[in-house]
Amino acid sequence: MSAERQFTSWRRDGLVAAVAGTPAAGRARADLTATIALAGSARRSPIPVELAGPGDVAGVPSDQIARCDPFDGCPDFEPEYFPYVELVNPALPWLFSPAGPSTAPLPNPEAVPVPPGPQRRLRPWLALVTVPVEAATVTAGGNGRPPVLSCPGAELPDPEESWAWAHVDGGGTGTAVSRLLSPRRLVAGRAYQSFLVPAFAAGLDPAGLPHPGAGPLDPAWRRDGTAQLPVYFTFRFATGAAGTFEELARRLRPRAAPEATTGRVVATDAPGWGVVGPAGSTVVVPGALRPVKTAAADPLPPGLAARLAAAISATGPGPQLRPPLYGQDYAGGATAVDAAGAGWLPELNTDPRHRLAAGLGAWAVAVNQDSLSDRAWTQLAAAGIQPAASTDPELGDAMRPVLAARADAGPVAVLAPALARLARAAGPRAAAVPGMPAPPAPAAPARRFAPTFDEPAFTLLRAVAPEWLLPGAGDIPDESVVALSTDQSFAEAFLVGLNHALARELQWRRYPLDTTGTMFHRFWAAAPGAADPTVGEIAGWHDTALGSHGPAPDNLVLLVRGALLRRFPTASIYLSGFRPADGAEVRMAPVVAGRLAAGTSFFGFPITPETALNPAGADGITGWKVVIEEGVDHPRFGLDPAPADGGTAPVDGWRDLDWGHPQVAAAAYVPVAGPLAGLTRPLTTRPGPALAVRLTWGADSAELAMILTRPAFRVRIPVALWLS
Known part of the structure; x- marks a missing residue:
């Protein structure tokens, strides 16, 4: 019933597809007549067949549970949505139902000339109910019997409407599944437990429970007194604070980056190693991320670079204790550096801002030296190399x-x-040494080998010195979006320091290292589907400038901090532009992405802020917008929140139906019967294919599933607004 999904109200396979009508009074199994024929004979003989019914089932195999939503233990499920369980076998909810499909007349609430057609229904033998944790008691069954739920009957849905909350989802391009909804109105900030239970009274027999009604095909519970039901599957969850994806997305506000995010002030008057700078001199050292409108870096104090170069290049009799020459192995084993030289090696080693970033890389090795070394030895063994x-x-x-x-x-x-x-x-x-196996005999020098590590190096920085990812990040208020840029020079300096220090550590441990090999190639994590943001082999940088080796230096980065990403960590963010030449939308996915803390993530795009803001569209694309999209890979069912003013919007389309409507406002479970029954509306009043889809409330479970499916939310905001 849609381009994405095809809902049907039920599915019956095999002999059960022939079941029609209802069994005789007092019976809980369907009776059929089969015909057999002997080979080579024209004679046919009728054979009575009795199908298994709900009273013959003691449980549902765990491998039949495809998914439950929310997941078991979810701490912050959206209270506007319905819990549900998916079953692998699309025919399972109706497999043991002893009756056939039935119809009933639908009311004509608006007295339209063409009244709605009949209601089509087939009762499943299963149902999903949801109960507040404090109202539910579960006891072990014993003797192979299933556990038993005891709760007030008032906490359960109308059992006569169980047919409305089971359907088959054709899955679009995927595999068909059956689904049981629990259309309960949830309360924010409360703990619940959902239970898969029998829908017919006969289903109580395997648990040894009494029937609440007179016949085995009566409902398995009543809505008064205490209900007792066998439990085939259960999951717990809690609801979060009220607020849909749309509401939380609209809370976000673009903000200017706080002054502290420009960098940290570092003294340079006495950096050590005999180097002395002007009294009181300082430099501002940026982090891996920086504001988009950061001014050009101030020049270094006069003579500081030359004095650092002299300390690094000091010579004399005997071993010399001097500052590390970061990356010397990648520059032919250099032992000295010229502050006036060209290329990344002198730039990195004679500027304290870059040396600090490299030093952070070395510190990450010091903290993780054992685990990194263990992994290096494992790779060496896997390569079949025996150390000499x-x-x-x-x-x-x-x-x-x-x-x-x-x-x-x-x-x-x-x-x-x-x-x-x-x-x-x-x-x-x-x-x-007693107890130690004899080492191998002396051999020829081992083949040199460079291990590689795939994780993005920013995760190591985040673990040992998170303040250097974005200095002053704590000053960014909640519910903010801040425009930043990656600092490729910082990233490359960190990588050089990381590789340099790890090489020294492995050599000290007598690892047969190829010292020219790059072990960490990437600082940032590649966003899904994006090109790998590697810096290549450092030995191949030659005399190029520091910061020029990434796939797209100094990307535009959007940092998002707020409840949206805490509640919806799988939300996707991308840029969308317009190409006037052919009128097409152009999507730009992030090439780097990561998380600074819970609810704070960043997304980097291969575009400069200047290009994103250029209304002329020098690259043929204009009108760049930031798109925030709910990342849901499975359907959601429910209603929109009630209007804040307590009013009720007219239901011109089913997307207008919300929890404030009188039909559902006071109900614990969404009812099928009532003023909405028989009402026919388009799915939405917005122009588009969905406008032509007209659905009737209560017609069957497939149409109800379509009415209650919540679309993934998407918001578009002009980049100019976010960067202004």
Whole structure:
């Protein structure tokens, strides 16, 4: 009944498809007459067949549960929507129903000349009910019987309308499933539990429960007193605060980036290593993200770069203690740097702003050195490379008494992983340590190898120094959108420092490292479907400038902070433009994306802020808009929130129906009978294909499913508004 989904009211396969009418009084099984014929004979013989009914079922196999919405344990389900459960077998809800389809007349509430057709229904043998946690008691069945739910009957829906809340979803391009809705009106901030239970009284028999009515085909519960029902499947959830995706999206406001997000002030008057700057001198060091209108960086204090270069390049007799020359292995093993030289190596090493970013990369290695080293050794083994054993006698002599003492205290297996690896590399003299296997004999030098790590490096920065992703992020108020840019120079400096420090750590651990190999290639995470934002091999940067090696330097980034992403973490954000040449919409997906904290995420696009704001459309595209779209990969059912003013909007189209309508405002469950029954309306009054779809309330469960399906919400906001 739509381009995306095809709902049908029921499905019956096999013999059960022939069931019509109702069984005789007092019976809970359908009777059929089958015909058999012997091979080679024209004779036909009728055979009575009795089909299994709801009283023959003690449970539903767990592998038949395709999905429950919300998921079990969900802490903040939207109170405007209905819980539901999907079943793998699209015919399962009607498989044990002992009666056939039936019809009933529908009222004509508006006295239209052509009244609505008959109501079409088939009672399923299953139903989904939802009860507040405090009102539900579940006891174990025992002796192979299912658990039993006890709750007030007033907490359950009208059992005579169970036919309305079961349907088959053809799945569009997917696989068909059956679905049972629980059309309960939920309250914000409350805990609930949903239960898959029998709909017929006969379904109580396997649990040994009494029937609430006279016959086995009566409903399984009454809406007074205490109801007791076998439980085939259950899930718990809590509702969040009131507010739909649309409401939360509209709370967001574009805001200017706080001053603190420009960067952090760092003193440069005494950076160490014998380097002295002008008294009181400082520089502002930006983070990995920065405001779009950040002014050009101030020049360094006079002579500071030259003094840093001199300290880095210091020579003299014996070993020299001096600042690290970040990335020297990628520049042919350089041991000195010229502050006036060209290219990324002097730029990174003689500017304290870039050195700080590289130092953060080194700090990330210090914090994660054991896990990173373990992964590097695992990759080496997977590549089939055997590290060469050391023949250093001094290391072996130094290790022997230490390891022997540890071996006397207990098994060598208790050694820390790093020490055990060092022992393995200590050479032949370590073979005498009790309990330690003999190391391999001295061999030819091992083949050099560079491990690779796929995770985006910004996650390491977020773990060890999150304040440097966006300095001053805490000053951004809730419900904000802030326009930022990536700082590619910071990202590349961090990557160089990260690779440099990890290379030193692995070499110290006697790893046969290819020191020219790049182990971390990306700082940012690629958004789904986007090109991988790698920086390539650092050894291939040569004399190019720092910050010029990403696929799209200094992307436009939108940082979103608010309840929207806390409640809807799968929401998608993209840019949409208009191409006048052919009148087509052009979508631009983010190329980088990530999360700073709960409810705070960023989305980077391969476009500069200037291009996004250009009304002339130099690239042939104009009118760029930010689109925020509800990321739902499965249908949602429910009603819109009641108007804030307490009024009731006229139902000109079914999309106008909300929780403030008198038919549903005071009901615990949405009723089928009542003033809406027989009312026929278009799905929406907005122009488009849906305008032609006219649906009748209560006609059948398929039309009700269409009426109550909530479309994924999408909001479009001009980029100029967000960047102004």
